[in-house]
Amino acid sequence: MLSRTAANLYWTGRYMERADFLARILEAAIRLAALPAKDDPAVTAWASAVASSGVKAAFDSTGRTPSEKSVREFLAFGADNSTSIKACITRARANARSVRTALTIELWEAINGAWNGLNEIGEPTRRADFINFLDFVKSTSLAVEGATSRTMLRNDAYWFLRLGMAIERADNTARLLDVKYHLLLPPGERVGGQLDYFQWTTLLREVSALTAYRWVYRESVRPWLVADLMVLNRQMPRSLASCQGMIVSYLERLATDYGRRGPAQRLASARLARFEEARIEDIFQSGLHEYIQAFLSENHALGAAIHDQYLI
Amino acid sequence: MTSAFDEMTGDGSGGVRDSYRALASWLELAPPDLLQARSRQAELFFRRMGVTFAVYGDAESSERLIPFDVVPRIIDMEEWAHLERGLSQRVTAINAFLRDIYGPQECLRAGVVPAELILTNPQYRPEMQGHRPPGDVWCHIAGIDLVRTGEDGFYVLEDNVRTPSGVSYMLENREMMMRLFPDLFAEHRVRPVDGYIDSLLTSLQDTAPERAGDDPTIVVLTPGPFNSAYYEHSFLADKLGVELVEGGDLFVDDDTVFMRTTEGPKRVDVIYRRIDDDYLDPLTFRPDSTVGVPGLMAAYHAGRVTLANAVGTGVADDKAVYTYMPEIIRFFTGEDALLKNVPTWRCREPEALKTVLERLDELVVKEVSGSGGYGMLVGPAATKAEIADFRARLTANPNDFVAQPTLGLSTAPTLDGGELCSRHVDLRPFVLTGPAESRVTPGGLTRVALKPGSLVVNSSQGGGTKDTWVLDV
Numbered sequence: 001m002l003s004r005t006a007a008n009l010y011w012t013g014r015y016m017e018r019a020d021f022l023a024r025i026l027e028a029a030i031r032l033a034a035l036p037a038k039d040d041p042a043v044t045a046w047a048s049a050v051a052s053s054g055v056k057a058a059f060d061s062t063g064r065t066p067s068e069k070s071v072r073e074f075l076a077f078g079a080d081n082s083t084s085i086k087a088c089i090t091r092a093r094a095n096a097r098s099v100r101t102a103l104t105i106e107l108w109e110a111i112n113g114a115w116n117g118l119n120e121i122g123e124p125t126r127r128a129d130f131i132n133f134l135d136f137v138k139s140t141s142l143a144v145e146g147a148t149s150r151t152m153l154r155n156d157a158y159w160f161l162r163l164g165m166a167i168e169r170a171d172n173t174a175r176l177l178d179v180k181y182h183l184l185l186p187p188g189e190r191v192g193g194q195l196d197y198f199q200w201t202t203l204l205r206e207v208s209a210l211t212a213y214r215w216v217y218r219e220s221v222r223p224w225l226v227a228d229l230m231v232l233n234r235q236m237p238r239s240l241a242s243c244q245g246m247i248v249s250y251l252e253r254l255a256t257d258y259g260r261r262g263p264a265q266r267l268a269s270a271r272l273a274r275f276e277e278a279r280i281e282d283i284f285q286s287g288l289h290e291y292i293q294a295f296l297s298e299n300h301a302l303g304a305a306i307h308d309q310y311l312i
Numbered sequence: 313m314t315s316a317f318d319e320m321t322g323d324g325s326g327g328v329r330d331s332y333r334a335l336a337s338w339l340e341l342a343p344p345d346l347l348q349a350r351s352r353q354a355e356l357f358f359r360r361m362g363v364t365f366a367v368y369g370d371a372e373s374s375e376r377l378i379p380f381d382v383v384p385r386i387i388d389m390e391e392w393a394h395l396e397r398g399l400s401q402r403v404t405a406i407n408a409f410l411r412d413i414y415g416p417q418e419c420l421r422a423g424v425v426p427a428e429l430i431l432t433n434p435q436y437r438p439e440m441q442g443h444r445p446p447g448d449v450w451c452h453i454a455g456i457d458l459v460r461t462g463e464d465g466f467y468v469l470e471d472n473v474r475t476p477s478g479v480s481y482m483l484e485n486r487e488m489m490m491r492l493f494p495d496l497f498a499e500h501r502v503r504p505v506d507g508y509i510d511s512l513l514t515s516l517q518d519t520a521p522e523r524a525g526d527d528p529t530i531v532v533l534t535p536g537p538f539n540s541a542y543y544e545h546s547f548l549a550d551k552l553g554v555e556l557v558e559g560g561d562l563f564v565d566d567d568t569v570f571m572r573t574t575e576g577p578k579r580v581d582v583i584y585r586r587i588d589d590d591y592l593d594p595l596t597f598r599p600d601s602t603v604g605v606p607g608l609m610a611a612y613h614a615g616r617v618t619l620a621n622a623v624g625t626g627v628a629d630d631k632a633v634y635t636y637m638p639e640i641i642r643f644f645t646g647e648d649a650l651l652k653n654v655p656t657w658r659c660r661e662p663e664a665l666k667t668v669l670e671r672l673d674e675l676v677v678k679e680v681s682g683s684g685g686y687g688m689l690v691g692p693a694a695t696k697a698e699i700a701d702f703r704a705r706l707t708a709n710p711n712d713f714v715a716q717p718t719l720g721l722s723t724a725p726t727l728d729g730g731e732l733c734s735r736h737v738d739l740r741p742f743v744l745t746g747p748a749e750s751r752v753t754p755g756g757l758t759r760v761a762l763k764p765g766s767l768v769v770n771s772s773q774g775g776g777t778k779d780t781w782v783l784d785v
Contacts, residue, residue, distance in 0.1 A: 002561050003572045097362065098537045101550040105361075112362050156574060258575050310574045 007311040008095040013164025015092035020141035021172040028206040046071040052179035104151040114140035170243035228280040264305040319724040331388035379776035385758040398651035408644035410450035435626030447519035447747035452620035460722040471629040478757040480544035485779040501784040503754040524581035533585040535603040564607030567614040659710040668715040754782035
């Protein structure tokens, strides 16, 4: 396969995943902003939405201050935000379009449909319309994922799409956890208090995992168990360990198909091995924030290794 | 202008023509809203599939659908037999002409075409002098534009032998029609068009460099997603089952072309290129080209790679060279041209220029190097100011222009706002050439001017397309 084709597929996977993540972040922010609290919860909620999307610097540099209007606009449609929902879907579609021949008709229609829908819906300002828009974004990522899994041949095109999706998902989950742990609780709010509790449940809801949490732990929501679910639990499809497992298996499939392992495979397997030994107590002991920062930079390094090995 | 020949009703004196009889009675019986409903269905489907083209300089909608008209254009067996012979004769002659121009130049010595018209032509590539492409095929893919003015009056309006486009619409339109109107196909014996892809693959394989062996690696080279015909490039690569590459995917090492793949470099033997000569290789042609491949021409001259079409074919479809096509055909095939040229004044000749200037308001004046319906004056439809402007340009550079009478292009029934109306059409059949022969796919792209009375069918100027049926009875 052409390296450019592989790169386009990989980035199509990443952008679609990211669009979905942003829709979830925004949905959570709307929910959090509606909470009663001592300080103005709305400002905190919108500020943390920006931070968890990893675009705080870009947001601040535009001179905006966090508010429902400014954050919604920036994260969903911002012409000056190169990773807004709109930008992600547009780029995913542009990438897919330039590798049309590597996609099934079903998958192309799902991605093109997302883009057509985006243009039809426009940029809703009323909150109810905006929530419908977010629902639309989430439904397109389900359609894309479904079309990918139901119709694509299990060859390199598929593995690169999946690989991009898994790398992006790992990144997103890590950022989400980090921001909730550090930024969200306004001064004067008690850890373990009502707002704290609500924030953790919102986090779970954000990744469609509130019910899963109850099934797995059978107790009320506690930070270290949420972290356990999101970091180490292999049953949880968004956990860092699950993402890492997927990354390794996709890279191994590529290695088998191509008959050659390389730095990306070695890096990924080594990291997976560390997950198998990790315990959430130890992670908390040495600091969840530090753990996540280290994960993010390793994830970045792995992305670079994949790039060097296959995409140029 | 007298009223035009109509594909369905002829000159209007004898009722419906035989080839259209079944369609006409079907149209009569069809429920009133059916055609419009089908038409909407087609548009929805094309949009979903992303069958679009880009319009340059149109920021608002960088991707548009070419309007598709659901009423087919029908050609009967006898008409087609005539066209097929004429087209294959013409393309055979064009290939022989190119072989000669870049070889012994006998046709120039014999005075068939003025030497200076060729040798100073911007489309003439001196780099190609003495070059012999694999299989000695120059123009693998040709699209010849035909117009019709009467029962037997088919004319060649233009030869397209550089990188002709439109074939994806020929194929997609047929797919669409079979989906929308299966019952109509049951009533007509329509010759299939999908043999085009196999035929194209064969032409490309058969003209591969010798060392490529039995299974040459073929690619389609596109300027990229921003090109107006990008959809077609990806469509063709997909149907051919080959990679769609951009310039940056290829590199040349030791006069051999490779593509960058996830498994390392892979040798490329045949390039169906949809990039103009000028942009192919920045080391040989325009140095500012970012879509080409540095060193490609060296590999080409070393005989290590086939380019389809060959470099330099543009010298054969220039609008000035066009006027000599009847002589070129006679010289190279020993036969009279089966398909007529539209009578054309060469403005480079003073007598002709004088006539043209006198009759600007009734003629069509074209730039010799123009294409896509740009840079052209349609006298009867032009304003006084436009005519004055053209008069000035024409007087300043007569060599750049040719002029033709305004042809009464035939019309065909076309859906407009739910009503069947007469709209002018042309036809672009596609001709493929391998080492042994030229083959014509039965059908082609019928382009239709959607505005009442308009003669401009180009998609860049708002024209639409129709499926073209060649009957097998």
